[in-house]
Amino acid sequence: MTVLKTKGITKRFGKFQALDGIDMDVQLGEIYGFIGPNGAGKSTTIRILLGIIKATSGKAEIFGKDTWKKAVSIHQHIAYVPGDVNIWPNLTGGEVIDLFLKLRGDKNTAKREALIRRFDLDPTKKCRTYSKGNLQKVALIAALASDADLFILDEPTSGLDPLMEHVFQECVLELKEASKSILLSSHILSEVEQLCDRVGIIRRGKIIESGTLREMRHLTRSQIYVETKQSITGLDSFQGVHNLTERDAGISFQADSDALDPLMQHISQFGVIKLESAPPTLEDLFMRHYQQQEQSTPATGGITHG
Known part of the structure; x- marks a missing residue:
């Protein structure tokens, strides 16, 4: 649905x-x-x-x-939590949470109390005394305590x-x-x-x-470190291998996902002693997209809206 x-x-x-x-x-x-x-x-x-x-x-x-x-x-x-919380400075955190719950018609006080404990919030303090983190806790508790x-x-x-x-x-x-x-x-x-x-x-x-x-993840690369009995040759011209460098007693590089199978077959010929592979992360994917877009799109001025 x-x-x-x-x-x-x-x-x-x-x-x-x-x-x-x-x-x-x-x-x-x-x-x-x-x-x-x-x-x-x-x-x-x-x-x-x-x-x-x-x-x-x-x-x-x-x-x-x-x-x-x-x-x-x-x-x-629905329940909404912004990243920049602005709430009534003269109300306590507990009063703000109660106000939002009352506006929604929610009456689950047990859930409210449990969340206050979990987020380690003192609900008796005025909001003007809260740090940014505590203001964020107030907004989160008010949202999470609702039945949205x-x-x-x-x-x-x-x-x-x-x-x-x-x-x-x-x-x-x-x-x-x-x-x-x-x-x-x-x-x-x-x-x-x-x-x-x-x-x-x-x-x-x-x-x-x-x-x-x-x-x-097929669009990004795995980070690989390998040590072998014999020196590996041919990797510098191997399709799908990037950022090849010597590290410690072995070689470190990035590999495209579709190159992994033929790449492992090639490396195994040299007697693998140690092999470490870190899966591609979302950050890798995001940065790769960002860099590709930067290279393909000319910079433009003007106002930006988040």
């Missing part, structure tokens, strides 16, 4: 094209990672999904409803320490187990890689790649 869907979304700010044909979908019980450099269009897309701004063209739907025309009814079933069906999380761990990031990840996986859907926009690639079922990479207002990590 499709919970969120965009088709051909564009957005112009004057002459500036912020979004250029965004196609995206999030399924029931899925965690979808939405990543890209600053100014790529992530936040603009999210504002359209929240009904804050109207798309110039295209269609955006949540629960089968138009996000601009039916924003009020949609918001009854779709969670839109825009840089949700901004300001959190590593321990709290781990708590957040546990909570997101629990939401998935409860068949909730999550759109996660993040610049922490390891977080996206660990949590997400599918990933969409956006750059300059376009989705340049999307799919499961398994589907996307």
